[in-house]
Amino acid sequence: MRSRVLPHPILSVVVAVVWVALANDLSAASLVFGIVLGIGVPLFTACYWPERPIVKRPLVMLEYAAVVAWDIVVSNIEVARLILFRRGSTLRSLFVTVPLELTTPEAVTVLTGTITMTPGTVSADLSADGRSVLVHCLDAGDPDAVVRQIKTRYERRLKEIFE
Amino acid sequence: MRLALIALLPLLGAMLPPLASRAGRDAVTAVAALVTLTALALLATSAPAVLRGEIVQDGTAWVPQLGLSFSFFLDGLGLFFAALILVIGLLVIVYARSYLGRDEPVGRFFAYLLLFQGAMLGIVISDNVLLLVVFWELTSLSSFLLIGWWHQAPEGRQGARMALVVTGGGGLLLMAGMLLLGHAAGSYELSEILLRGDVVRASPLYLPILLLVLGGAFTKSAQVPFHFWLPHAMAAPTPVSTYLHSATMVKAGVFLLARLWPVLAGTEAWFLIVTATGLVTMLVGAWIALFKTDLKAILAYSTVSHLGLMTMLLGFGTPIAAVACVFHVLNHATFKAALFMGAGIVDHETGTRDIRRLGGLAGLMPITATLTLIAAAAMAGVPLFNGFLSKEMMLEAAWHTRYADLAWPVPLLATLAALLSVAYSARYAIGVFLGRPRAALAHHPHDPPAGMWLPVAVLLVPVLLIGVAPALFAGDVVALAGQATIGTAALPGYHLALWHGVTPALIMSVAAFAGAALLYAGLGPLTRLHARLDRPDAKAAFDAVVAAVVRACRTTTRRLHTESLPRYLAIITGVVVLVGAAGFFGGTHAAGGRATLPVSLPAVVAFVLLATTSLAVPAVHGMRLLTLVLVSVVGLVVSLAFLQFSAPDLALTQITVEVVATILLLLALNLLPKRTPSETGTARTAGAAPTVRMLRDGAIAGAAGLGVAALAYAVMTRDFTPISDYHLAQSKPGGGGTNVVNVILVDFRGFDTFGEIIVLSIAALAIVALLDNALRGAAARRLDTLKRAVEAADPHPTVLVVVARALLPLALTVGIYIFFRGHNLPGGGFIAGLVVAIALMMQYMAAGFDWTAARRRFDAHALIGAGVLVAGLTGLGALAFGRPFLTSSYGYFHVPLIGEIELATAMLFDTGVFLAVVGTVVLSLARISLVERRAERGPPSRSAAVPGPDRATASRPAAAAAPVGREA
């Protein structure tokens, strides 16, 4: 699959899908053009994305997406509650370090993105060697629980997907 | 063309002497003399006709729209003056050959002299009065060169400049006068004007004409109060003084008065002004001459005096006085030229012109002494020399002249002037040649070579001959020139003779001699008395005036042009506000009838956002980063406003431009000071006090804002019928697109867009050129010493790098989408170009300049060139089909699988736009960041150690970095 023609197969699919979505049209014309772009655009941008991430288990991605989506909904309700009903200064905010087992930058990035999108946490920094994430918790009674949840709910799945 | 050639020959011949200068000074002299002789010969061929009483005319058109023609005419007066100019010119050339030093560039000297000669001839033979002005100013210019011949000396430069300013300035007056004269007379040809004296004198323009013409004539002829330049022109070499300041240039004024005598003379104004000026000049010149110690200064002031005499005679307005004037012109030219040459010989031989250091030279240089004494006698008006005769005529005319209903002033003052004239002549002759010789002269003086004294001798021939037998030797000439001067009036009865019996003139003359004897006797005490008197120094006054003018100009210019941008902009914006207000309140206005749109809450909120952030900017603009944040908010609101009011294309453009502009400003801010110092602390150098400035700026800004808001409101509340109904109607059928804005941009008004992408391209080129040398010199040193701020350790955060990489292909896809839909829906080449450029810039921002540049697949310069070329060639393509530039064409094509697609040449044009935009943005931002890098890394020697790092991998495990290494 990873040939000269299709340097990033997944990216090719994404580009084609994005095109069809942009066109907001499922016609043959837009599909054909989407495929053309799916081949052309990754070719042009390959040089800017030299390390090709390997997605080993695409299906886990769907599972991951579902988990994250659920967590986002929960997080929003939770955070809304905090914002509406708690005085800001009473929130037990703190930084925690989440040690990482993920190594590929793409996986780390997805994880930090997920952390920021989900319950009460923002990924504030990475460690210089890329082995830890600095996470800010809005209201954390138990910092270890936060770390645990991140590692089990997200990192484990990402490791499956990417590594 | 024979007549024209008389003037043109010396003008064109002026090129010859420099060319001949290799062949030695004799050859140069010969060439110059030959040119003069040829002109003289040409003049001679026309002379018989003139002598027969005919008027020779010649010429061709030059600027018919102006009434300026290249026309010449020769009558008695012209012939008289032309002959004088050429003959004396010839003698001066011969004299100058010996006079000039061995190492002086004789060729150039004679060139200038011939230029002057030609210009002077032009004045006297011009038929067209404007052409006369041309030659008039040419004499000022060529005399400037001649007077400044010895320009190493300050006197030479100052004298030349003074002469140019006074006579050139007079020329400007004359120019105006001649224009009016031509207008009043209905013709610019003298031959016509001379016949329309009545018309001119009756014209309401007469007085302005008179004053302007007199302004020209009086400055040229050194009449009081413009007399001061002439003595300072004596800084010129003596041949120049001889030529310009005795025989020719100064006579141009007299010539002009004589020339226009039939037109302008005879009125009260003429009489009062010209007579008085002449009389005063005659007296003042003579009086000053009496006390001067420099030989040439004495001669110069005597010339002033004699010019006054001539002017006064013309001022009398009677034919007989005019004839006397002509006669005196002839006489004065001969003896004064001789005197100047004599003074030059003395100077040449003794090394001094100071009369106090000279004396008794008669024994040492007898020839020179004899010649000078003869000439001085003529100047004094001693009988048997020509000066006596014309002086008698002058006194005779003066006797009959009543001024302001008084009989005595003119005769009395004229006699007084004659008296002074005798006295200074005597002082000159006696002081130099008689008396006892003085010691301490540099070298032993003796008579010069014949080349120098022979011209003097030649000049004295008419002095003597006319002095003895005036009717025989000068009668015809005077009659001819006199008749020409007075025009159609009958030549008065006069008799050129040595003896007229005991006339009032003779008595006045005798009285003058007697008085002069007394005066001469008492000269010593008088001189001492004069020296003690505080007399006005004309040169000092002139210099003071010039200095004051220069100072005033300098002060004004310095005060106005402070090189302060805020001041300039304050004036300009102030003018804009005033002119705008004048425009509005100068016309009728009525409120419009268009219904306004209802206000919505988001609009109010957007307005509050915009107003708050905008108005905060003046308060916080000292904090520059914060200012940029506020500007971004304003940009956001503007984008939303475009969206709200049905302009999606504008909104898309604004959104994308904002991003690029912010990046650009941040790039610049990184190297600029981070804060703007408070202006209250900078009052010292900023001109006005800070509070005053703030008030002023606030007033201008407030007025501008209020005005613009009022205009906008007035417009939005009224209806109009724009041409754009056509665009809406024709967009689809004519342009093949449904997005009318885009069709306007790439088709209806594609030419605007063509210009617009070129503007962008030029901006990029100019930025490249600006920054090209930023890494050298002072800028580089400043970059090297720039203080670094506290900064993050990771230049390329992993999260950013990865997201930017993932976004790039998606953003490109969006860019392509926006490009293709632009013709029918919001979008187009420009927005697409910005989107793609932003995606690329995102790579630069995330992964670093080096890393990205190393992977760049294109050259931004080439993109710009290609963009303009594609757009231009698309436009030119239409020419092949006989259509105008940018004529578009489109069609629908059926493609299997895809179906019907539309292809339009406008899209090709839009491709050019796209390429130029991408190229411009990438090139500009990349170049700035290149400079930033220098600030970051210091001089090249240090930066050599820096590899092209992959910052994304810098923060990832080393193993994962390997593929990059392979890639590179």
Next chain:
Amino acid sequence: MELLVAASIGILTAVGVWLLLRLHSFPVIVGTIFLSYAVNLFLFAMGRLAIDQPPIVDPAVTAYTDPLPQALVLTAIVISFGMTALIVVLALRAFLETGTDRVDGGRDEPPTVADRAGERL
């Protein structure tokens, strides 16, 4: 609505002009940016305001806003972007060359301690 737009244009113009008359290049540049916002909105408003009438030809739609001023504003935005880029670089270059960003010929006091400390605000 017209009043709000007119007032906005007026405010942007006034702020732009006021900044234009400052003594340092940076506020002058920000002033030109404000003025280009103002003039773009002004030029746009010259086509009169219309809500939800974008000039995209559609057989079902009868009323469109005036497309011409929009095209003009687009050109103006592009041109003023190019001009802004140039003057920004020019100001930067002039500062590097002369060591001052004053535009009135004067010079500022040496940078304050806060400035030296690298405060990026």
Next chain:
Amino acid sequence: MTGMIEAACMVAVVAISVAALLNLYRLAVGPDVLDRILALDTLVVNAIALIVVIGVWYGTAIYFEAALLFAMVGFLTTVAFCKYLLRGNVIE
């Protein structure tokens, strides 16, 4: 357009407007420039929401690309400001 959805859109527009005012409050109060950058970032999100709601209200997709571009490039302004604060040089 039914009244229900229109009413919802009206509510949304009012809420977004008030949200924008809250952003303005943060923008004005600060205290740090980062707070203001965050306010700007949030303002962009609110703008996207407003565009989407208006699109629903007017029943047109013509404004969609504006929201898309805000979502795609809007964050770059935030990134640029922060990059400036982090490193000085936005592109290095």
Next chain:
Amino acid sequence: MTPPLPSPATAAIVLPIVLPALTAAVMVLAFRHRRAVQRILSVGAAAALLAVAIGLYAVARDGDVAPYYLGHWPAPFGIVLVLDRLSATMLVLTAALGLAVAIHSLGGWDARGRHFHPLLQFQLMGLNGAFLTGDVFNLFVFFEGMLIASYGLMLHGGGPRRLTAGLSYVAINLTGSTLFLFAVGLIYAVTGTLNMADLAARVATVAPGDEALLRTGALLLLVVFGLKAALVPLHWWLPGAYGAAAGPVAALFMIMTKVGAYSILRVYVLVFGADAGAVAGLAAPYVLPAALATLVVGAAGVLASRTLAALACFAVVWSMGSLLVAFGLFDHAGVAAGLYYLVHSTVAGAALFLLVDVLSPLRGRAADRIVPTPPLPSAALFSGLFFVAAIAVAGLPPLSGFLGKLLVLDATGAAPGAAIVWTVLLGTSLVVILGFARAGSTVFWKTRPAPAAAAGPAAAARPRGGPVAVCAALLAATAALALFAGPVTAELDATARQVFDTAAYRRAVLPPQAAAAAPGAAAAEATP
């Protein structure tokens, strides 16, 4: 409704814009590192442009106004280029100057920075576009093209002085550009059109309630053009910018001020001219007084100058005063005189700037300051050239400046306030003459002995033949302009007549029914 197709002759109307633009694009695309090729292309394109311009002048001389409908859209809906005698004259002048500058720059200036030749070509494109366009917004676009290229050229060569002056130049002109948009917007808002011929038709019938808005727009536009034309008190940018620019660039800029003057003439005769009803004759009360002030400020600056560059700059300001005094009459005689003065002052001013440029390096550390120096190499040549240039610029005979001044005086003679105009014209002339005399005599006549050590650099700098030849050629051109003033003024007289024949312009540009609807057209047809 489709407009006529261009004839083979009029098809070339677009070339003066496209030719330099594409030449520049090719240079940027393919030859940006090859100066030799750029030089050949640049000079070749400038020569070709001159040939095209002369050809177009021949076309325009037929007397008919020739429209060129870009994109084949009918006026007033598309953009139309209009070739008439006036625009053709400006094209020839621009091309000639461009060629001179291109050749002069080969003497070394083009190598002192990047992109000189592309910027030069783009500048020519902008100028030609401004002269040809018949659309006010398109005029804005080409103004901007011309200006931004001029920014690049002005800054060419770098250095603190150039950068500081450049910043002011750019900032002031940006303000002007903004004002241009305000003005055009306002005019469109009232009339609903951008085409000049159509505008001419519509302003005459403007509703009384809209008149104030239209007047405001028109006068703001006048301020824009006045700014470009360096009319006092809008001239501030000129002395700094021209003085700091490289010699050939300053020479090229001689045509930039003329664009302002041209635009004043074009817009305020064609659109807001005699036929404009309530807004007729709008500009006259402003232009003439400002032109007189320009004369005074320019002349004072000439006399106050401490450098030759400043001298030349203020001489330009002064000459713009003379030119606009003539244009400010807005009558046939004034325009004819002004056009002659325009041609003259462009050529003479360019010659002066180029001369200062060749002279300065020879004077060592004195450069162009008006101070004595040790004797120069080839002093006679340079003092001669300076003398001739000074005569030309200051308006002394026998060169074109004198005739120009005479024409302006003649044209203003019958105007109200002629006495004041003449007094100012002649008085400032004298001040300018004095200024040039002082400068020339100090620079060329007042020498000081060469210090033995310092003789080196000045002596080492030899004048280059090419640039000197270009100066001499331009000075010869002023002489030719004087010598052939008869035919030249006859041409310009016809040009001025055509400028005022606005009905013919409208007839040529607009379709028949639209033109017939225009006021004045009927009158013009009644009296053919």
Next chain:
Amino acid sequence: MALASEILVTVLILVGTFFLFVGSLGLAKLPDLMRRLHAPTKATTLGIGALLIASMLWFDLVHDALSFHEVLIALFLFMTAPVSAHVIAKAHILRDAPTRATLPPAQTSGWATLEPHPADPRER
């Protein structure tokens, strides 16, 4: 069916609006930057997400055609919003000394904002 869809759309709009508003409220209300950072980056994502789904449904309903381009807005927001929060947090850590003092240690090296990468040759 239509009514159900309309109710769904209405609810989604109101839900989205609610979270959108709460995000901005949090931004205004919370006492320090790190806490404020939570409000918009979260609440707005669900806020916008709900609105986008509402928009999709609504267009499917009205135009009887599938509209799914709204997905792209969500896609881009989900990609970019964490980055914004991340860089703001990094900048805050760099600039704010009290915050720096509260940071827990990382596993093996320092935090990237404060400490150079061990293998980075540029930082001497």
